Amino acid sequence: DGGITQSPKYLFRKEGQNVTLSCEQNLNHDAMYWYRQDPGQGLRLIYYSQIVNDFQKGDIAEGYSVSREKKESFPLTVTSAQKNPTAFYLCASTPLTRPGDYGYTFGSGTRLTVV
Amino acid sequence: AQSVAQPEDQVNVAEGNPLTVKCTYSVSGNPYLFWYVQYPNRGLQFLLKYITGDNLVKGSYGFEAEFNKSQTSFHLKKPSALVSDSALYFCAVRALNSGNTPLVFGKGTRLSVIA
Numbered sequence A: 001d002g003g004i005t006q007s008p009k010y011l012f013r014k015e016g017q018n019v020t021l022s023c024e025q026n027l028n029h030d031a032m033y034w035y036r037q038d039p040g041q042g043l044r045l046i047y048y049s050q051i052v053n054d055f056q057k058g059d060i061a062e063g064y065s066v067s068r069e070k071k072e073s074f075p076l077t078v079t080s081a082q083k084n085p086t087a088f089y090l091c092a093s094t095p096l097t098r099p100g101d102y103g104y105t106f107g108s109g110t111r112l113t114v115v
Numbered sequence B: 001a002q003s004v005a006q007p008e009d010q011v012n013v014a015e016g017n018p019l020t021v022k023c024t025y026s027v028s029g030n031p032y033l034f035w036y037v038q039y040p041n042r043g044l045q046f047l048l049k050y051i052t053g054d055n056l057v058k059g060s061y062g063f064e065a066e067f068n069k070s071q072t073s074f075h076l077k078k079p080s081a082l083v084s085d086s087a088l089y090f091c092a093v094r095a096l097n098s099g100n101t102p103l104v105f106g107k108g109t110r111l112s113v114i115a
Helices: none
Strands: A004-007 A010-013 A019-025 A031-038 A042-051 A054-057 A064-066 A076-078 A087-094 A110-114 B003-005 B010-014 B019-021 B024-026 B031-038 B044-050 B056-058 B064-068 B073-078 B087-095 B109-114
Touching (some): A004 A087, A019 A031, A019 A087, A019 A110, A042 A064, B003 B087, B010 B019, B019 B109, B031 B064, B031 B073, B044 B056, B044 B064, B044 B073
Antiparallel strands (some): A004 A019, A019 A076, A031 A042, A031 A087, A042 A054, A064 A076, A087 A110, B003 B024, B019 B073, B031 B044, B031 B087, B056 B064, B064 B073
């Protein structure tokens, strides 16, 4: 079955450590997105990519980095510069042809906790 | 700029009663509108969408939503609530003619259906 796989489901980070969250899709979708979810704040866009080797900053990109070397993969690195990284991270994708018709397909999320 | 407002953080309803979850939006031009549902520690699942056509849109699990252009609203409704409908609901929007700009999500409304 096609879908989006996020791993790991739970991740613990020590202070000053970089961690990478994986997002892989086999839907042949062009665009991929990373959102951060905090209680009461909804979904906030971190980065998105519409084509391989290109990506754009979202509303809260500081302290995060991404790459898009393959169409299927869009990993997110939470760097030590992100001062409050504890949150639930969601990856999503959509085809760019008639994107409004499809909305987004979401992964199951990664819960990151700073210890 | 695009924006979505979900004015209620929490909606409580008795099982069997009708439910409404409110959403208002702001875009330049005509909107794509979506409703998603999220269960604990999971990604968002698509419920329904409005692009053009009939103002009453029917979606998954018996949900429907009414598009009202004059009031810029897209309220989610269900005639008879189930305990299993208890979840977090998100409204999202993007402008029809905005190219491939990302969806903007509301802050979410937590629905609690009481037996």
